[in-house]
Amino acid sequence: xxxxxxxxxxxxxIAAIIMPTIRAGTTYAxxxxxxxxxxxxxxxxxxxQTFVAVENGAVLGTYYLRRNQDGGGAHVCNCGYMTGxxxxxxxxxxxxxxxxxxxxRAAGYRAMQFNFVVSTNERAVRLWQALGFSIVGQLPGAxxxxxxxxxxxxxxxxxx
Amino acid sequence: xxxxxxxxxxxxxIAAIIMPTIRAGTTYAxxxxxxxxxxxxxxxxxxxQTFVAVENGAVLGTYYLRRNQDGGGAHVCNCGYMTGxxxxxxxxxxxxxxxxxxxxRAAGYRAMQFNFVVSTNERAVRLWQALGFSIVGQLPGAxxxxxxxxxxxxxxxxxx
Numbered sequence: 001x002x003x004x005x006x007x008x009x010x011x012x013x014i015a016a017i018i019m020p021t022i023r024a025g026t027t028y029a030x031x032x033x034x035x036x037x038x039x040x041x042x043x044x045x046x047x048x049q050t051f052v053a054v055e056n057g058a059v060l061g062t063y064y065l066r067r068n069q070d071g072g073g074a075h076v077c078n079c080g081y082m083t084g085x086x087x088x089x090x091x092x093x094x095x096x097x098x099x100x101x102x103x104x105r106a107a108g109y110r111a112m113q114f115n116f117v118v119s120t121n122e123r124a125v126r127l128w129q130a131l132g133f134s135i136v137g138q139l140p141g142a143x144x145x146x147x148x149x150x151x152x153x154x155x156x157x158x159x160x
Numbered sequence: 161x162x163x164x165x166x167x168x169x170x171x172x173x174i175a176a177i178i179m180p181t182i183r184a185g186t187t188y189a190x191x192x193x194x195x196x197x198x199x200x201x202x203x204x205x206x207x208x209q210t211f212v213a214v215e216n217g218a219v220l221g222t223y224y225l226r227r228n229q230d231g232g233g234a235h236v237c238n239c240g241y242m243t244g245x246x247x248x249x250x251x252x253x254x255x256x257x258x259x260x261x262x263x264x265r266a267a268g269y270r271a272m273q274f275n276f277v278v279s280t281n282e283r284a285v286r287l288w289q290a291l292g293f294s295i296v297g298q299l300p301g302a303x304x305x306x307x308x309x310x311x312x313x314x315x316x317x318x319x320x
Contacts, residue, residue: 022231029233069276071182072303073189073313113299115275116229137297137315139273144232153233155297155315 001092003099006050006062011040013059014052017084018043025146027121028080029153043080051099053092060087063096065103068113077109093124097131105160112158118143119152133158161252163259166210166222171200173219174212177244178203185306187281188240189313203240211259213252220247223256225263228273237269253284257291265320272318278303279312293318 006014018039025032030042044050048064061083068078079100083092104112114133117124125135137155145151166174178199185192190202204210208224221243228238239260243252264272274293277285285295297315305311 025231028231029229030231031234032231069189069302071185071188071190071192072278072305073276074191075304076299076302111301113302116233118232136299139236139296139315139317140319141271142229142233142236142273144235146232155299157299159300 001055003053021082061092075110077104114156117154161215163213181242221252235270237264274316277314
């Protein structure tokens with residue numbers, strides 16, 4: 001699997017991953033009704049570096065890395081990861097997270113923080129814990145899950 | 161003290177409050193070097209409602225209220241408050257927070273969350289606790305304080 005910066009030619013493949021995830025509305029606090037242009041504006045905004053995971057010419061997943069805060073908070077980065085439905089369970093998120101930790105270290109960040117991990121996304125919570133992240137915050141009822149109703153969101157953190 | 165929506169005519173008074181706070185770099189994770197236009201773009205961005213606290217024609221403080229997340233997180237709001245140096249200790253922040261809780265309830269929000277309360281800002285932490293907020297997260301070393309070095313930031317929350 002090759003992980004590299006996203007390019008203009010990846011747009012369609014990225015849309016095929018992020019749009020179903022956004023529409024499902026179960027893991028990201030984004031408007032499920034947003035259109036593709038709005039989704040791109042979010043996922044590939046100027047403050048982010050966006051990457052894709054590619055195997056045999058197919059984009060299996062995508063992630064972004066950005067500064068989580070400015071000023072006195074600029075030494076902590078934040079990432080978001082999405083894996084295409086067909087590639088779930090193949091270690092794509094794990095590979096992307098490991099890659100992002102390397103990118104973050106190379107950029108001089110001291111820590112990585114996930115601000116809003118939906119607690120029902122247990123696969124993600126377990127994976128981040130396996131990759132060294134700790135739960136440093138629990139936001140009560142912060143996410144309205146389309147099936148589960150109001151569930152907690154977690155803040156997860158690891159030093160670099 | 162009257163608390164009302166900020167208007168174009170308040171710009172100079174708001175700048176006199178927010179610029180010294182941003183320049184100090186001790187309580188907000190914002191670039192201390194940002195110029196006034198950038199500061200306004202942040203404090204009065206389209207996704208925010210911005211208010212001022214006025215007494216005897218003088219603006220003593222200002223705050224914003226916004227949705228903290230979109231989609232499944234849109235039922236939680238977020239605020240930021242700044243009090244002018246001359247008005248510190250006069251209950252301006254308390255009055256603004258109480259006002260914001262009313263505004264938030266009227267808008268239908270279910271909770272208010274502060275994402276990044278610098279732990280050395282003890283006056284603020286105590287005030288938010290007195291106003292019903294709990295610490296729901298502690299972000300290790302998340303803020304580089306110009307004098308104290310790396311200090312924790314707190315996530316604070318209260319139901320509405």
